[in-house]
Amino acid sequence: MRVRLGNPKEFYAGLVFFAIGLAALILARDYRVGAAMRMGPGYFPLCLSLLLMLLGAASSLRAMRMARGEPSGPWRLAPLIAILLGVVAFGALVDHGLVAALLALLIVSTGPRWMLQPLELLVTIALLTAAAVALFIYGLGMPFSLF
Numbered sequence: 001m002r003v004r005l006g007n008p009k010e011f012y013a014g015l016v017f018f019a020i021g022l023a024a025l026i027l028a029r030d031y032r033v034g035a036a037m038r039m040g041p042g043y044f045p046l047c048l049s050l051l052l053m054l055l056g057a058a059s060s061l062r063a064m065r066m067a068r069g070e071p072s073g074p075w076r077l078a079p080l081i082a083i084l085l086g087v088v089a090f091g092a093l094v095d096h097g098l099v100a101a102l103l104a105l106l107i108v109s110t111g112p113r114w115m116l117q118p119l120e121l122l123v124t125i126a127l128l129t130a131a132a133v134a135l136f137i138y139g140l141g142m143p144f145s146l147f
Helices: 008-027 043-065 077-096 098-115 118-139
Strands: none
Touching: 008 043, 077 098, 098 118
16 A cells, blocks of 8 residues: 655655754753653753654644645755855854854855845844844743853
8 A cells, every 4th residue: 555645845844854853862862851740851851852843743644634736946055055064153152142153054054046046045044143142041941141
């Protein structure tokens, strides 16, 4: 029996979400979970990985139930590589300040879109950086240095 996928991209994205959630669940299995009132270090990874697995399974099942859609085109590797390099740049620069790391992440991960929409990207990057700084440093009180 062959399964027809209505939306192959959504199906495979769901599988990736499920796999990432499963990997997080396996990696965090040794952490103490605790309870809702006294959360341990494993409580948040457990909840997040279960939600990610649920989202991935729901997305994949939904894609299998959809009516046959248009065939997906070839996978473009440039955006995937740009996002991966952006995350690597963030990790490399986070010790030098949150603003520099966020700017590197956002600038590198947008990749070739700079040629098409430079003004929109500048505004978006400025707003995202300000929101992340406000959330993590001032809202949550995380011990990151700004610069």
